[in-house]
Amino acid sequence: MANTALADPDSGLTQAQLAARYGLRVAGERPSLAEYSRRLWHYRHFIAAYANAKLVASYSNARLGQLWQVLTPLTNAAVYFLIFGIVLKQNSIPNFIAYLCTGLFIFNFTQTAAQQGTQAISGNLGLIRALHFPRASLPLAITVTQFQQLLGSLAVLIAIVLVTGEPITLAWLILVPSVLLQTVFNAGLTMAVARMGAKVSDLRQVMPFVMRAWMYGSGVLYSVALFEESLPGWATRLVEFNPMLVYIELARTALLEQAPVLNSSLPQLWLVAAGWAIVMGVGGYLYFWRGEQEYGRG
């Protein structure tokens, strides 16, 4: 009604026809996948800066500051060692403390990324409703932050491994591709839970249960040999395909001489590790991209 007085040369056209005639686009339209990826690449500096800022901000109120990046995994390891190493006496595993810490730190990488991923959109609505940028920057920044945290944990881990008398071997190099594959897996997982968390805010409350169940299924705190002893054969085969178990086993194979492993065949480990990274990385990205224009709604 109001616009009829103003749109004289184009009167008679509906709003949609008017827009089409002058080549206007729908506001906030989802870009094509290629265009989206290109924009995301253009925003790589933002992702890095945001990840770094989050890392700095997370410790800015603590007096010891960045030192917590190393102190947190160290304290964690001490607590679990007290319970599982001394009170519950897991004697079946040689070098239990190193075995435990490897599992713990590798699992923690994925756990924190997933938990914070549920908040990637819902916790940044102010930013999303104020500025234009590919939203995948936010879950990706979380992955980068967690990767930086992992580097701190790995430094602690290597110190523990060396102190407990493991030799330095060429096998340590396995850790590099293994952690990279896990990072791709985490990026996909974080993007997937970010979209789910944007729609279902209760996901944040459910996440601790999911992660705890996943941790018990990944042989972090006890010997993976227990799976074979207590589960029927098919269930054990299923556990072998658990991505977290696979990434943890790769790290243990890399660092420890005599750690018990569930998957005895190394090629199978690599196949599953790479497969999960590709499926989760690509799948999570596609899933997140499809929801791009919805994220402002909250």
Next chain:
Amino acid sequence: MAELNGLSNDVTVALPQIRERIPTVVVDDAHVIYRVHKGASGGSSPVAALRRMVTRTSEPNIREVHAVKGVTFTAYRGEAIGLIGSNGSGKSTLLRAIAGLLPVNRGAVYTQGQPSLLGVNAALLNDLSGERNVTLGCLAMGMSPADVQRQAPEIIEFSGINQRGDFASLPMRTYSSGMAARLRFSIAAAKKHDVLLIDEALATGDKGFRKRSEQRVRELRESAGTVFLVSHQLSSVRDTCERTIWLESGVLRMDGPTDEVVRAYEAFANGK
């Protein structure tokens, strides 16, 4: 004509085209509905989570707020449009929908190029220093790191946060609300825009800063195709806009020359 629109950055080309009435923003029966969870966000403890899940199944505690109800209008190149209305009438929501930051539930919003929202709401990280927030904000607007390096000192200078000592290197949580708002505005105003949406940005800061920011908005307006201005200060709407849209509870109440609309709005506001 669509090809010509690509030249919108060019000031000398954009201004004489006013007579040709090229639409830059077309809003067609737009509805925006917020979904609000009434339940307070519970703690992360498993017991609280379980309780929430159980109660959720028996009674869904979601309320819908219909913020914009079927607004239709067309904005043309070279126009400056004021948006007025009482608090909560859907002005800011409408701007966000035009900017493409908040999807419409029904209807459609079509725009020329990418509109930019210049607001004071851009959430920054309060634990970081002003300087780092400037860097982060500029990168989030899509500037290259080289541009950011070049512009950062100007932005801090413009915001004037360093007038009382070196505040730029202190965390933003130590800033007064006025200082934080000034810094946010300075970051947002550092970039050139096609369609510019200004949300209450002129109301922040002290007198000196307001003068500077009004000057800055005028510069931005000259280089932008179309400007929208949300403001409760009717004087600044009168000064800058020739056309005004009046929203009341999400409905477009009046659309026309600023003088008429503002007079009607004032009569309405005084009569309440």
